[in-house]
Amino acid sequence: MNLKELSQKLGLSPTTVSRALNGYPEVNEATRERIVAAAKRHNYRPNARAIRLATGRAMAVGHIFPVATKNEIVNPIFADFIAGAGEVYSQNGYDMLLSVVADDAEQATYRDLKSRGAVDGVIIHAVRTFDDRIPALLDMGLPFVSHGRATGIEQPYSWVDVNNRRAFLRATEFLLDLGHTRIALVNGVENMDFAIRRRTGYLDALAARGVGADPAIMATDEMTELSGYRAASRMLDAPNPPTAFLAASMLSGMGVRRAIEGRGLKMGRDVSVIIFDDELSYLRNGEGLPIFTATRSSVRDAGRIAAQMLLDLIADPENTVQQRLLEADLIIGQSTGPAPRRG
Numbered sequence: 001m002n003l004k005e006l007s008q009k010l011g012l013s014p015t016t017v018s019r020a021l022n023g024y025p026e027v028n029e030a031t032r033e034r035i036v037a038a039a040k041r042h043n044y045r046p047n048a049r050a051i052r053l054a055t056g057r058a059m060a061v062g063h064i065f066p067v068a069t070k071n072e073i074v075n076p077i078f079a080d081f082i083a084g085a086g087e088v089y090s091q092n093g094y095d096m097l098l099s100v101v102a103d104d105a106e107q108a109t110y111r112d113l114k115s116r117g118a119v120d121g122v123i124i125h126a127v128r129t130f131d132d133r134i135p136a137l138l139d140m141g142l143p144f145v146s147h148g149r150a151t152g153i154e155q156p157y158s159w160v161d162v163n164n165r166r167a168f169l170r171a172t173e174f175l176l177d178l179g180h181t182r183i184a185l186v187n188g189v190e191n192m193d194f195a196i197r198r199r200t201g202y203l204d205a206l207a208a209r210g211v212g213a214d215p216a217i218m219a220t221d222e223m224t225e226l227s228g229y230r231a232a233s234r235m236l237d238a239p240n241p242p243t244a245f246l247a248a249s250m251l252s253g254m255g256v257r258r259a260i261e262g263r264g265l266k267m268g269r270d271v272s273v274i275i276f277d278d279e280l281s282y283l284r285n286g287e288g289l290p291i292f293t294a295t296r297s298s299v300r301d302a303g304r305i306a307a308q309m310l311l312d313l314i315a316d317p318e319n320t321v322q323q324r325l326l327e328a329d330l331i332i333g334q335s336t337g338p339a340p341r342r343g
Helices: 003-010 014-021 029-041 048-055 067-074 076-091 103-116 133-140 164-177 193-208 225-236 250-262 299-315
Strands: 060-066 095-101 121-124 144-147 159-162 183-187 218-220 244-247 272-276 293-296 323-326 329-331
Touching: 003 014, 003 029, 014 029, 060 076, 060 103, 060 299, 076 095, 076 299, 095 103, 103 133, 121 133, 121 299, 144 299, 159 164, 159 299, 164 183, 164 193, 164 244, 164 272, 164 293, 164 329, 183 193, 183 225, 183 250, 218 225, 225 250, 244 250, 250 272, 299 323
Parallel strands: 060 095, 060 121, 121 144, 144 159, 159 323, 183 218, 183 244, 244 272, 272 293
Antiparallel strands: 293 329
16 A cells, blocks of 8 residues: 555545654644554555655664674674564664674764764663763764663763662562572673662662672673673682672573582572573573573563654654663572571
8 A cells, every 4th residue: 555545545635644654743643643553554654765755864773883892782682672673663664774883983973874864863772871972962963762871971861771770679689588698799891881770789788688798799791601600600619609699681690500500509499590681582581480580671672662762752853851761570480599508
């Protein structure tokens, strides 16, 4: 079905239908909803080339990665985020541009994309504290949404984030309730904002129960199976090993599990483990009863939310800043149990 045929079915002008589908603010909301519903019902897809010509938009969204974080692209968390965002782009006739650039060229790449009109907006990933990309993008006037918040940035900007502090606070409290006091933290790289918030939640929970924090059982590194294994191995071989671990990802947790079992110990009985982000399409947390106790928040949903926010900003640059804080659920699996008694 083409635009003219859809317009005839609705009894509206092609101009009105086109403007509604492309987010122009002068179309009233009731009419827009009727047009969008009809387009979905009749499986109508706007002609991307025609939209580009009519609106001057690129009909593309950018996701740019510096070489230092290129491993994000093969991370299952990133894959789920992109899958969710991609659903929204596809439904709205947008393409996705993925690009890996030199570490010191990221901001120049954003400026180049804007000057060439190659993208209408961008989503930024791996958000750091005092992240200089955010003020730079605000100054450029390039619409963007941040997947994560940046401590230290005072200017308002749009973001989607998980309440990382609360997630790790609750996870630590759960382990404390099970009698664990030697709780290790296997965290992500701590110039990343999410990792700092997770450490804060962990430390706040310990402090509230009067449990001293021990730097010897805290680690910060890339969230890989190998880094989780190395950190847990070092801690388990120490004179006063932890009885429980908080791992920053499913991959880190798998490494912790390998270290536990490699020492003849049983996860959930001898050593407890809680992971973050277990709701992943390509890395499942078991069937039925979860293998790992986990703090769960859908990364795919975060991708959908961020993409829709960005398309809203592109359609109407005068839109107010949108910010969405998602909560994580604590899912009980087989990897946690009461603290073992030590003779």
